[in-house]
Amino acid sequence: MNNIWYLFPYFTYLIIVLGLGTVILSTFYYKKNAFKLLTHLLILMSIACLMVFLILLWIDLERPPMRTLGETRLWYALFMPIVGFIVLIRWKYLWFTIYCLLIGDLFLLLNLLHPEMYDKSMMPALQSIWFIPHVIVYIISYSFLGASTLAAIVGLIRFYAKKETFLFHILANNLVYLGFSFLTLGLSFGALWAKEAWGHYWTWDPKETWALITWLAYLVYIHLQIRYKKNNIIGFWVLSISFAILLLCWFGIQYLPAAQNSVHIYN
């Protein structure tokens, strides 16, 4: 069978065109209800497109497409617009949804620029019922936390421009709670899986350690914000740093001297 990655550029172009269409349409979002519905429709269509590609890839690879870095990027590109859409329906932050869409598209472009390794193999330890929930839960969490960081950064910019930041404090907070609960699930599922695959639930594998550090960083934020209800400038900074740690945990582990024997290194 022809490898499905050859279709990837076409899917990407289609999704990006849909994304740009959404951006243009969204400027008329509040003018007429029809534009509103059409915008929603376009967002859902671009989500559906990527979903179709992921299903095809899954079938083609004969394993869940969650092993390589490029594959996890696809899931992020899927869940970021989904989080954006939830935020749009629930809290009506249109600009926020557009950001989420564009970040999803950016991740697809990254995959276009760094072609994927065409690797079918999956080591035996990964063939587990925990594999899919573990990765999906993490990617959903990363999407929420990425979105909350976005809110924090806008909050920071507004703070230094001496504008009101309270709304962004609330938004960041809401998203952190959602993201953190999924982060906890990811860490717990990882521990349960590790017991089945490696014999112990916690071995201080560098990826585990960094996942814990990420979790602790958000834990600090959650406890800090209890004390800083209104003036949350420190909270915004802690959120930004936490996300930097999260990104290091996701992409940067293989560059660390401590991580050369990790079981989590992506090829």
Added chain:
Amino acid sequence: MLKTKKLWIFPWSFKESFLIAALLLISSVLIQLTTSTSSPVIEFPYNLIALFSFAGIIVILHIFRKRSNLIRWLSGTHAAVSAIVLFGILAIGMGLIPQYRNTVPGDILHNIVNSWTYFIALTFLLLVLGLTVLRRKPSFSFMYIGFILNHLGFWIFLAASSLGYADMQRLRMQTNIGKAEWIAFYENRKPVELDIAIELLDFNVEFLTPSLILFDKEKENPIHDVKPLYITKETKNGNIGDLQIEITQFMEESMPFDSGFKQYMGPGAVTSAHIIVKKNDQYIQGWVSTSSKYLRNYAIELPDKQVLILKHGEAKNYVSYLKTYTKSGIIRTDSLFVNSPITINGYKIYQVSYDKDLGKYSDISVIELIKDPWLPYVYAGITMLIVGALIMFYLGTYQKRQNE
């Protein structure tokens, strides 16, 4: 605005909290350096006694909470943040510096888990967390249930996993075909005689399909942006980038013979294929093969410093068929796969490895036997955290409705 207050006057806030965390860090390093010891490792029953005493101390401190500013500080958010940060700093240390199991006791940096610093940071965290659990007034609200599951769950997980670590038995055993084995080894190579004996009846490993890949001789790396060609018995032709490949012969198990390969089933066999490569009307033909302990691989040299090599498929799954004899005379046979441990006589048994040079002809299989009496409590903690996380997710949305 907050009034500026003098340092060390109650109620303490973040400044004092971080100063105390720093003090704990420095003093623990000093303890380690001056005594040149690792943190204490306590085994059953002393770890159980330690656990109950510690929990008792927390309860007593809680009772005197109203009378002491210090205890009130210990059960508050300021202390919590400093305790998490202190623990987090050590975790960052472990994430950056390579860690080893056995180091000289004075070496703090390369064995942080066994250092006094870790011991003290963990104790501080457990103390603050325990007092926090008791501080919150019980109620039947989702808020309270979520709070308890998250905080108490984390406390139980931390306490059970660290205090129970010394009681965990983690043994390795090499099983052999045709011979029952009852000696296993601790991680420090100390042998131990078990009350069960295990014999390897058979071993099997399945491999994924091998692939033809293009290799860059100069960079000594496979060329990643060219899709490899997976070959099976049915594959007759295909292409790798702009190379057209025709496969005239393919043998899963073979040995070099004369100028080519011949079918050979047995230890040391390699996969081989005779192929014809066509590029810009130029033909190159030859044999490619995977390598083994005794044979280097055959490759086809192409122009532009490129080489075509046959890469062995990775192990897809492997399985040991084991026969176990127990002292009570019970004999049982099991298939042991990676990722699905079996339980015999209180031991959880894992498939670890095999003789990779012999592949499916391996006559040994390495297994791991693990006994962890504290596991149920650790799992109780994890389960509480999972349910707590779900409640947190639910309440997160609830909070939003209130805000609107």
